[in-house]
Amino acid sequence: MTELAKKRPEFRNIHALQDLPTYRLPPAGWVSILHRISGLLMFLLLPFILWMFDKSLSSEFSFEIFKAAFNVGIGFVPGWFIKLVTLAIIWASLHHLIAGLRHLWMDVSHSAVSKEFGKSSAVTVLVISIALTVVLGAKLFGLY
Template sequence: MKSNRPVNLSLGMVLEVNMKSPVAMASILHRISGIVVFLLIPVLLYILQGSLASEESFNYVKDTILGGFIGRFVLFVALAGLIYHFFAGIKHLVMDFGIAEELKSGRAFASAILAISAFFIALAFYWVVLS
């Protein structure tokens, strides 16, 4: 007799199954990028507030906070989250119009979004961290 009961999978098995599907990866990364952007908004607003207070505070933010590796890395993480969330959001909007809803085209669209986002995130890394 075949059992149709649900099976509890370990986290390793869940990740193994989902890493094979670009659609699942795109969905999970879209959620993670939204959380990252949401959590970094107060930090970015604090930096913006400090940069707008006076000329001295602007120079402090520019030289001390964004001049160090940690500040640039936080800025890069926020920018990477925004980039990915933006492109994945466009994917969802296009799919809301009924385009690329089939399995094959959905996988191709998700793979394209992952590749496009990776390209622009690499450009952002070069611009923010390396330059």
């Protein structure tokens, strides 16, 4: 056994409060966890998504209510918070879609199942989903 192998910690029984804060998750692990979180987020925010869809398409009056919700808010909920929730939906949708395509590609292609491809594709998923979220978020918050 080499010196490097002796110095690396072994995690056999992981204690959540002691070991997880110091455990370095690889990019593929982050993508996998975020894929699950984004799916849950989209599921939990489905009523809000349906409300936005309904208000944006029902009539001209409901579309004005929809626009006003983003500008001044609705009731006690400020407009910036509605934009923030919408940004979360945008990120969840983009990340879930791109990570799902990555998973499908790995299921179909046998050459894609390697440590190197797993790392590079995970980093690509994170970069693309965050970059697209930033671009669409800038549009949502009126920066361009």
